[in-house]
Amino acid sequence: MPANDQPPAYSYLGPAGTFTEAALKQVPEAVGAIWRSVNNVGEALADVVAGRSLAAMIAIENSIDGGVSATQDALANVPGLRIVGEYLVPVNFVLVARPGTRLGDVRVVNAHPVAYAQTRLWLEQALPDHGHLPATSNVAAAAALLPTGDEVGVLADAAIAPPGITEHYPLEVLANDIGDNPNAVTRFVLVGRTSAVPPATGSDKTSIIAELPDDRAGGLLDMLEQFATRGINMSLLQSRPIGDALGRYRFVIDLDGHILDERVADALLGLKRFSPHVIFLGSYPRADQQPVTVSPRYDNEAFVDARDWLRALVAGEDE
Numbered sequence: 045m046p047a048n049d050q051p052p053a054y055s056y057l058g059p060a061g062t063f064t065e066a067a068l069k070q071v072p073e074a075v076g077a078i079w080r081s082v083n084n085v086g087e088a089l090a091d092v093v094a095g096r097s098l099a100a101m102i103a104i105e106n107s108i109d110g111g112v113s114a115t116q117d118a119l120a121n122v123p124g125l126r127i128v129g130e131y132l133v134p135v136n137f138v139l140v141a142r143p144g145t146r147l148g149d150v151r152v153v154n155a156h157p158v159a160y161a162q163t164r165l166w167l168e169q170a171l172p173d174h175g176h177l178p179a180t181s182n183v184a185a186a187a188a189l190l191p192t193g194d195e196v197g198v199l200a201d202a203a204i205a206p207p208g209i210t211e212h213y214p215l216e217v218l219a220n221d222i223g224d225n226p227n228a229v230t231r232f233v234l235v236g237r238t239s240a241v242p243p244a245t246g247s248d249k250t251s252i253i254a255e256l257p258d259d260r261a262g263g264l265l266d267m268l269e270q271f272a273t274r275g276i277n278m279s280l281l282q283s284r285p286i287g288d289a290l291g292r293y294r295f296v297i298d299l300d301g302h303i304l305d306e307r308v309a310d311a312l313l314g315l316k317r318f319s320p321h322v323i324f325l326g327s328y329p330r331a332d333q334q335p336v337t338v339s340p341r342y343d344n345e346a347f348v349d350a351r352d353w354l355r356a357l358v359a360g361e362d363e
Contacts, residue, residue: 053078055088055100061183061205061212067131067232068101083180085118092237093124099236106135107229108162111282116296119235119325120253120284127233127251127326128242135228137163140186140215141202147218152177154185154200163204165224182206186213231331241327244302247335249279251325254315255286255294264295270314271299274307275342294321300336303327306347307338 054074057064058081068074080097082088088100104115119125137159141150152175153160153167159182160167167174177200179185185203190213202218210217233251256263271278280298301308304327316322330336340346356362 051077052098053080053091053096055080055082055091055097057082057084057088057102057181059183059187061209062181063133063135063206063230064101064103064232066133070131071101071129071234085114089118089122089125089235092235093122099128099234101232101234103230104233105231105280106158107227108225109158111280111296113284116282116284120294120323124238125235125325126238127328128236129234129328130249130331131232131234132331133230133232135162135230136207136221136223136226137182137204138207138209138217139202139219139222140189140205140209141218142189143214143216145201145216145218150174150201150218152200153202153204154179154188155204156180156182156185159204162224162228163222166222170219179203183209183212186215189215241303244304244327245329247330247333248302248327249330250299250301250303250308250327252297252299252312253294253323253325254297254319255321257318257320259291267295267315267318270311270318274311275338276301276307276311306344307342310347
């Protein structure tokens with residue numbers, strides 16, 4: 045516990061009731077800690093960098109929309125951070141409104157852009173003439189409908205929110221299960237300050253960000269071969285603009301395996317020689333706890349045997 049005898053703090057995208065809070069509830073170490081509700085990813089990571097929070101829970105990927113660009117860009121630009129764990133949260137939504145509102149009364153819907161995108165088909169069928177006002181979070185969209193809400197909420201007739209929102213706010217549910225995909229899942233990561241990596245578990249993931257050295261034909265293929273030739277599967281590959289010139293991109297990559305795995309370590313060494321800028325975001329246990337399996341030619345023993353063979357050749361020993 046910190047020297048001031050205060051419990052550690054964790055930051056998350058609030059207010060209470062968000063999917064991010066649901067992810068934080070999965071962290072055993074966060075039980076009994078202070079939970080700091082923040083408005084955006086930048087604020088959450090700033091808490092970590094400044095030491096106001098031990099770690100921050102942030103959304104990094106959605107099974108429907110892919111990577112969360114705000115999170116990926118923040119991790120690329122804020123130094124001294126390390127992903128220490130990942131958590132999966134099933135995603136569905138309800139449409140809520142002020143008491144007495146009917147579905148036919150709804151003309152304007154307040155919603156977080158990601159939630160809006162994941163309910164678009166339902167909205168177009170049930171409310172074909174609706175308008176959309178963006179909100180900073182799913183819960184904020186609902187809270188804004190109340191008399192104490194913001195000016196945007198006054199303009200909206202309804203909001204898209206997480207199930208259970210009525211446990212926090214006096215609103216009525218106009219429709220349940222309005223998500224377009226019942227299998228939607230959001231992946232969250234817990235981000236702390238840079239520290240030693242945890243031991244490999246056999247069910248791990250490694251996250252990195254890398255840039256290409258130049259803009260030329262085959263450049264991306266050369267980078268990807270660092271992993272393919274070592275039998276490493278990529279579970280995420282997404283480009284993000286660097287921002288200094290058109291056509292300049294960095295790549296957010298998730299690898300199956302741990303930096304202490306021989307094949308992953310060897311690939312990162314190759315990548316470091318190739319790329320002008322590599323950011324190691326962390327090696328951490330997979331949320332699904334599925335073991336990572338590789339061909340025997342790529343397991344740790346194969347790499348150790350190859351190094352021993354080379355060492356014997358240099359030393360002039362018999363093969």
